[in-house]
Amino acid sequence: MGNLDDLNLAQRAAVEAGPGPILVLAGPGSGKTRVLTHRIVYLIQDLDIAPWRIMAVTFTNKAAREMRHRVDSLLGAKSSGLTMGTFHATCARMLRRESENLLGYDGNFLIFDTADQRQVAKQALQDLALDDKKFSPNRMLSGISTAKNELVTPEQYAASNYISEITRRVYQRYQEILVANNAMDFDDLLMNTVLLLDDRPDVLERYQRKYQYILVDEFQDTNTAQYELLKRLVNSQGNIFVVGDADQSIYKWRGADFRNLIRFREHYPNAQLILLEQNYRSTQVILDAAKAIIRHNRERVDKELFTDRKGGSQIIIREAYNDVEEAELVVNTIEQIMLEGVHLGDCAVMYRTNAQSRVLEEAFIRAGINYRLVGATRFYGRREIKDLVAYLRLVHNLADSVSFGRVINTPTRGIGKKTMQTLSQWAQREGRQPGEALIQLIEEPDIAHPFSGRALSSLTRFGNMLRDWISMKDRLTIGELLDTIIDGSGYRLFIDDGTAEGRDRWANVMELRNVAVEFDELTLSEFLEQVALVADIDDLEEDPDAPTLLTLHAAKGLEFPVVFIVGLEEGMLPHSRSLDEADELAEERRLFYVGLTRAMDRIYLSHAFRRTTYGGTEVSVPSRFIQDIPEELLEGGSSGQRRRESQRRVSSWNWSSQTTSHSNRSGIERDARQKTTVRQVLPEPSSGQSLAKDEKKPVLTEAQYRTGQQVHHHKFGNGIVIESKLTGNDEEVVVAFSGSDVGIKKLVASLAKLEIKE
DNA sequence: GGATCTCATGTTTTT
């Protein structure tokens, strides 16, 4: 009785379906998480299945957490024992538990992230005396990853040409290095689990007996390894429940194959099929636009998505002069719709590539608006964090040569390339990893070794420190261990050099320390696993009042009242790397579809006339996807009209850009037709900031703010004006705020609404 | 051995 009354007929049918295999095809916003959680509750409560007999897998920790949370709130504490997590985390757990059956690994194995993988690939290339310019580590890694996703081991790898023969050799060596490091990469977690189950029928049988019910979210994102894993785990009762939507398949590049949905039906011909077609999220307008977009893809089964939310705001498409102005457009529009009662937290800005976030961030900062950013420079990707995690990893697993290499001379302690090389060679001769060799050097004074003088004393000092840390790692909490390492290594002096950047980095270190203290009850092994398997999206906090900036990929599974999708240009979305293959183009379209269907109420689409890609700016063409949205769903003119307008602007901008540096603004002012377009496209020109502000505001001739003035900002508090200058028709004010965590900010006067306090 | 500079190089999406 997990509140089945809250469900519609199809949802309810899914929740209560079975026994046997069940395939739920769930359109966007059709309540699939709801169905999954209710299904779990139903199994436990109505069918009396013990929670520990249920496994539910997702693709992100966030999804898993959310599901557990919902199950718990429906069920109370009775869900304990439930296996719920990402594919990767679930596999890692199984592998650790079965580590004695794993050839070459022990239960302390580490998980290597992408940066670590690159190091290993480089090492492999070096070991094979191959030129890493001719065979780029990335290329090698992608070949290796593809193989692993297809469950192809180095021995099985069939080389069909020169480059694949190289890949095969590198793969082989790469794998040897991983084993020597007692480390697995992400793909290994999946592949090794499958290999283990194939290798050990007794283990397989144990798991099959244990898990009577398996549930899978986002099934369209499974790759071969994941699919095969599930196939093995499902026992003869065949109680597997999968939810997916081929139209939201956006991870082909990671080996995902939505045809697994079809394979599922072939493999389980008796599978019950349930369609969730009612959308509870979006307005009719949004849904119609999304359907119009996705309909262009071939090779798909059309779902009859429908919603009760008839009508709705029309979709707004705008062109900005360049990416900076596009960002301003977004910010201005957000400020404007706030007047209509929209909250900052209701808004999301989505883009194709992480690189696009910067311009947006800058625009939000100028406007003094907080934002939350998903991804881009992930916390655990920062240098200082990686350094310290490397220390922890090395202490935990002395065999980790990647961490060893990272840490041995950070902070610098007089161990250079030469010494490092000698150490590696010596270690290799002794059949050990460099870290192990170093400890041996410390503990066996009589051992023959190739070091002397300065190198020896540096090595000894570091080795002693390392040995001490290892000896206390089990007595100390992770926080204490981290403190000891920071202290002993002199890391603080190294990183906190007094500059603003140094302070930021130190602040990050302290943040890591907080995390460590927070996870104090975890073992070091668990902590490191946690660190390795977090995704960017995982630490998205719940609704602070700030707009969210994220990639379209990261947006999957989320919803927002107001969605902005920026950079709708050929080469951007669809991305240039996908233009010459129909499959990839179809995936870009799905990506756009995913973005559109995140929106509940309003959608703003934009593209820039010129875009700054690394180096210069390039003129861009509006995305082909825009033309696929029916005109009656758009506000402001037909697409044909817009295209003509944009053609005209091309000439006017080209013309004006040669004369003034603020060509965009003057260009707009000079082109009467452009004004018309802007007006048409704006939601409410009357209340309008946004581009239209240029027309209405008198040009500023004198600065409002002066150096030394005391000012107040609603968010940053009190401060003193350091500098103020006119920029075109606005004023840029630099203010030093007294709040210690605020510091110096550059603000745009018309947006920041500074009060002068004199 | 180490720091600093220059140059090239390449950029999708992520567990």
Next chain:
DNA sequence: CATGAGATCC
């Protein structure tokens, strides 16, 4: 442009 690798200077 932002990062990394190699060259150069201390």
